[in-house]
Amino acid sequence: MLRFMTLRLLRAIATMAVVLVIAFVTLRYSGTPFERMYPEGLTPEHQAALEAKLGLDQPIWVQFQVYVTNMLQGDFGRSLFTGERVWVIYAERIGATVTIGGLALLLAIALGVPLGAAAALYRHNPLTQAGMGLAFLGYAVPHFVIGIALILFFGYYLRVLPSTGLLTPEHYILPVITLAIPMIATIARFMRAAMLDAITAPHVMTAAGKGLGDGAIARAHILRNAMIPLITVLGLEIAAVLNGSIFVEAVFSLPGVGRVLVGAVADRDFPVLQFGVLAYAAIVVAVSLIIDLLYVAADPRVRLEG
Amino acid sequence: MALALPRPRAPANAGLWLAGLLLTAIVLAGAFAPLIAPHEPNAINMLSRSAPPVWADKGTWAHPLGTDNLGRDLLSRALYGVRTSFAIATLGLIFSAVLGITLGLISGLAGGLVDRLIMGLVDVFITLPNLLLLLCGIALLGTEIWVLIVMIGLVRWEAYARLVRGQVLTLREEPFVEASRTLGGSGLRVALVHILPNLASPLVVMLTLSFPLVLLMEAGLSFLGVGVQPPTASLGRMIGDGRDYLVNAWWMSGVPSLVLVAITLLFQLIGDGVRDRIDVRAHG
Amino acid sequence: MVCATASMCVPMAEPLITARDVRVRFRLADRTIEAVRGVDITLEPGEILGIVGESGSGKSSFAKAFVELHGPPFTRSRTLINGSIRLATDDGGIELVGAPRATMRRVRAQKIAMVPQDALSGLNPLIPIGRQVAEALRAAGSSADSRSILALLEEVQLRGAPARIGAFPHQLSGGERQRVIIAMALARAPKLLIADEPTTALDVTVQAQILSLIERLRERHGTAVLFITHDLDVIAALADRTAVFYAGELVEIAPTRDLFLDPRHPYTRALLASRPGLAKRARLIGTAPDHDATPPGCAFAPRCPHADARCTAPPPTVPRDGGSARCWQLAA
Numbered sequence: 076m077l078r079f080m081t082l083r084l085l086r087a088i089a090t091m092a093v094v095l096v097i098a099f100v101t102l103r104y105s106g107t108p109f110e111r112m113y114p115e116g117l118t119p120e121h122q123a124a125l126e127a128k129l130g131l132d133q134p135i136w137v138q139f140q141v142y143v144t145n146m147l148q149g150d151f152g153r154s155l156f157t158g159e160r161v162w163v164i165y166a167e168r169i170g171a172t173v174t175i176g177g178l179a180l181l182l183a184i185a186l187g188v189p190l191g192a193a194a195a196l197y198r199h200n201p202l203t204q205a206g207m208g209l210a211f212l213g214y215a216v217p218h219f220v221i222g223i224a225l226i227l228f229f230g231y232y233l234r235v236l237p238s239t240g241l242l243t244p245e246h247y248i249l250p251v252i253t254l255a256i257p258m259i260a261t262i263a264r265f266m267r268a269a270m271l272d273a274i275t276a277p278h279v280m281t282a283a284g285k286g287l288g289d290g291a292i293a294r295a296h297i298l299r300n301a302m303i304p305l306i307t308v309l310g311l312e313i314a315a316v317l318n319g320s321i322f323v324e325a326v327f328s329l330p331g332v333g334r335v336l337v338g339a340v341a342d343r344d345f346p347v348l349q350f351g352v353l354a355y356a357a358i359v360v361a362v363s364l365i366i367d368l369l370y371v372a373a374d375p376r377v378r379l380e381g
Numbered sequence: 382m383a384l385a386l387p388r389p390r391a392p393a394n395a396g397l398w399l400a401g402l403l404l405t406a407i408v409l410a411g412a413f414a415p416l417i418a419p420h421e422p423n424a425i426n427m428l429s430r431s432a433p434p435v436w437a438d439k440g441t442w443a444h445p446l447g448t449d450n451l452g453r454d455l456l457s458r459a460l461y462g463v464r465t466s467f468a469i470a471t472l473g474l475i476f477s478a479v480l481g482i483t484l485g486l487i488s489g490l491a492g493g494l495v496d497r498l499i500m501g502l503v504d505v506f507i508t509l510p511n512l513l514l515l516l517c518g519i520a521l522l523g524t525e526i527w528v529l530i531v532m533i534g535l536v537r538w539e540a541y542a543r544l545v546r547g548q549v550l551t552l553r554e555e556p557f558v559e560a561s562r563t564l565g566g567s568g569l570r571v572a573l574v575h576i577l578p579n580l581a582s583p584l585v586v587m588l589t590l591s592f593p594l595v596l597l598m599e600a601g602l603s604f605l606g607v608g609v610q611p612p613t614a615s616l617g618r619m620i621g622d623g624r625d626y627l628v629n630a631w632w633m634s635g636v637p638s639l640v641l642v643a644i645t646l647l648f649q650l651i652g653d654g655v656r657d658r659i660d661v662r663a664h665g
Numbered sequence: 666m667v668c669a670t671a672s673m674c675v676p677m678a679e680p681l682i683t684a685r686d687v688r689v690r691f692r693l694a695d696r697t698i699e700a701v702r703g704v705d706i707t708l709e710p711g712e713i714l715g716i717v718g719e720s721g722s723g724k725s726s727f728a729k730a731f732v733e734l735h736g737p738p739f740t741r742s743r744t745l746i747n748g749s750i751r752l753a754t755d756d757g758g759i760e761l762v763g764a765p766r767a768t769m770r771r772v773r774a775q776k777i778a779m780v781p782q783d784a785l786s787g788l789n790p791l792i793p794i795g796r797q798v799a800e801a802l803r804a805a806g807s808s809a810d811s812r813s814i815l816a817l818l819e820e821v822q823l824r825g826a827p828a829r830i831g832a833f834p835h836q837l838s839g840g841e842r843q844r845v846i847i848a849m850a851l852a853r854a855p856k857l858l859i860a861d862e863p864t865t866a867l868d869v870t871v872q873a874q875i876l877s878l879i880e881r882l883r884e885r886h887g888t889a890v891l892f893i894t895h896d897l898d899v900i901a902a903l904a905d906r907t908a909v910f911y912a913g914e915l916v917e918i919a920p921t922r923d924l925f926l927d928p929r930h931p932y933t934r935a936l937l938a939s940r941p942g943l944a945k946r947a948r949l950i951g952t953a954p955d956h957d958a959t960p961p962g963c964a965f966a967p968r969c970p971h972a973d974a975r976c977t978a979p980p981p982t983v984p985r986d987g988g989s990a991r992c993w994q995l996a997a
Binding site (some may be wrong): 086089093094097100101104211212214215216217219220223224226227230231237293312317318321322324325336337339340341343345348351352355356359360363 | 392416457501502504506510511512513514516519520521538567597600601604605617620621623624627628631634635638641642645646648649653
């Protein structure tokens with residue numbers, strides 16, 4: 076157990092180290108910032124002076140050291156365009172992303188888990204079959220197409236919901252649904268498979284043999300056991316929320332961090348991009364670590380080992 | 382003496398064939414786009430801007446699927462878009478497969494430190510979000526098509542590496558491989574003669590299953606504006622460009638969206654169908 | 666009627682179980698196979714009836730028919746059970762074949778307990794064993810307080826029971842898990858215990874302990890036991906009567922001692938002669954027929970050294986001391 080957690084932690088650290096190197100390389104080998112700051116060109120002397128000032132004349136490992144030190148002190152640099160502190164740019168936008176992502180995740184769990192469970196328990200019911208058919212659709216269609224379809228239908232055809240920006244609570248409805256649909260599909264499909272596995276487990280026959288009712292068997296001996304593998308999927312879905320929000324924010328023109336990230340790529344604003352990459356990777360790594368811990372807490376077979 | 386009850390047979394596969402046929406038709410249409418497209422895909426015609434598709438009011442057969450805000454024929458652009466997307470996805474997949482197979486072979490055959498290093502890298506790549514890597518690479522290298530191909534290859538290789546390594550480790554124990562080694566076959570020879578041919582079928586399955594994912598990766602990047610650059614037609618880019626004209630010309634996004642959804646759904650159907658059939662066989 | 670000890674026999678009473686022409690069929694994708702092909706059997710209260718047979722002989726499918734436990738819940742049943750299995754009760758008896766779901770649930774919860782083959786995975790890995798025993802108590806309508814749970818665990822001699830009520834299944838050995846499953850069976854104070862190869866997953870010493878546990882339970886509570894196994898030595902040690910199954914049919918049934926000393930049916934003879942450890946061990950030649958290809962008449966005929974022309978017709982049931990055998994050779 077302890078050994079497992081240590082290994083797991085080491086892996087998380089290794090991943091972050093690789094990300095750090097990637098981010099550093101991206102930043103350093105993307106050309107000097109001067110081309111952008113002085114589009115008209117620089118004299119060699121001026122450039123050398125600037126390089127000395129910014130430490131760019133130092134050997135690369137020294138630069139890396141400075142880079143990491145700065146970061147540990149909370150200095151992530153400034154945007155090449157606006158000169159704003161990078162973390163401020165993100166801090167201003169994170170609210171929208173977290174709200175929409177969180178709501179979408181809750182919606183997806185609230186709908187996906189029961190749908191998948193019902194589809195496994197009542198496999199021959201036309202209603203659950205239709206539900207899984209829809210889930211199949213949601214699974215194959217990308218966020219941006221779902222978003223556009225929803226805008227066309229609810230925004231322009233029915234004219235009942237706003238489709239751009241985040242002015243009122245109604246503005247959140249379509250983005251949240253768009254982000255949730257593929258997750259609902261994934262969770263439902265996975266839940267169904269996990270339930271089917273759980274139904275055929277020998278202990279379910281024991282439970283049926285005890286004369287328990289279907290409801291009690293489903294709750295205590297099938298659902299419960301299917302929830303454990305679901306934990307892993309929820310972890311993956313949090314990463315999917317981060318991915319999806321990039322598209323959802325683009326479709327609905329929302330002021331979130333996904334737009335910042337895409338803007339930074341298009342403008343080649345490397346300090347901004349770099350922070351996004353690091354933060355995003357840190358979240359994914361942290362989530363997968365937490366998921367492993369949750370898994371351990373939820374499954375006595377793992378928890379009580381060693 | 383539990384009697385193993387085989388699962389009910391997979392549903393009639395007429396649907397599977399139909400899906401395959403439709404997909405083939407779309408792919409062929411894309412491949413022969415220069416021959417069948419009614420218009421030059423990038424030909425701007427301000428006189429027929431935002432023309433609706435033929436079934437809508439004021440639609441004409443001159444532009445069966447309508448035109449975009451620059452008067453370009455959407456049917457032609459969609460055909461060329463399919464062509465672009467399939468080309469990028471195919472080349473990206475080939476690149477990722479070659480990279481993954483090579484590293485997987487090395488990892489499995491060499492073992493030891495090399496193996497651990499490569500597998501460590503695989504672990505890291507599994508954790509890293511694909512989209513982020515793609516965005517970094519594009520920011521660094523630009524948005525040329527070869528960059529897209531290489532980056533798609535870079536984010537997908539680990540799956541192949543793991544598959545190949547696993548197979549190598551299993552096959553290494555097989556008597557015929559061991560016999561070959563005892564007879565003095567070199568690692569490389571063993572790999573080429575005995576192991577690679579055995580990998581063919583799992584690889585084909587994996588390539589088929591990952592194709593729609595890669596296609597959507599390209600479409601997504603192009604939609605965000607950091608993938609295929611104008612004026613080259615690509616489905617994702619067309620959807621993104623049409624986003625701002627949804628009010629007046631829904632077909633600008635709608636037409637490429639429908640094509641993209643059709644392709645991914647067909648792939649998904651075929652993938653699920655094939656997997657179920659394999660499962661049925663595996664369960665006797 | 667033959668009993669192990671005279672005190673347990675209730676003469677002239679109705680049998681606990683009266684099974685008539687029981688047939689169990691499984692619908693597959695493209696055909697239906699018949700796993701049990703018309704079995705008649707009675708079981709007295711407090712009797713241990715052993716059923717032996719090779720894999721696929723239908724012995725387990727037959728026993729599962731008592732409680733309709735051929736497949737998991739929430740799954741469209743592909744099992745068809747025909748015939749009649751009557752369970753005697755104080756208020757007149759219950760027909761088990763085709764019983765309504767609520768009735769079957771009550772039978773499972775209070776009358777007939779099943780100890781499955783797979784002791785290692787027969788318990789839910791996520792629920793402490795005490796709570797799983799409590800479930801059985803509650804289903805049977807008893808109170809599930811910790812004293813009752815502990816009493817059951819102690820009755821099945823789970824070592825260190827008081828401290829282990831909260832233990833999870835994986836913290837128990839295979840034999841201990843089987844004890845917990847038996848404790849859950851006891852929680853229902855059942856009239857009949859069906860033990861479907863309850864010791865196959867366990868090692869030999871543990872096997873012996875479980876068997877003596879089952880025997881003691883019968884003595885203490887008067888529970889009848891249907892004991893299914895392919896292990897003839899276990900049957901010889903445990904069962905009052907023994908039934909031999911072949912290809913879905915009951916070929917011979919007799920008091921265990923008589924059956925072992927004087928087997929009548931050629932298959933029983935071959936089975937006994939093939940026991941490992943015998944000085945002159947005979948080999949049973951050939952394999953049992955497929956469910957699809959059961960020959961008309963006697964199913965054993967193709968492998969039988971004594972088969973003749975009559976064997977293509979269904980064999981007669983010939984009475985023997987305390988039982989019967991189905992064979993043309995005995996009819997002569």
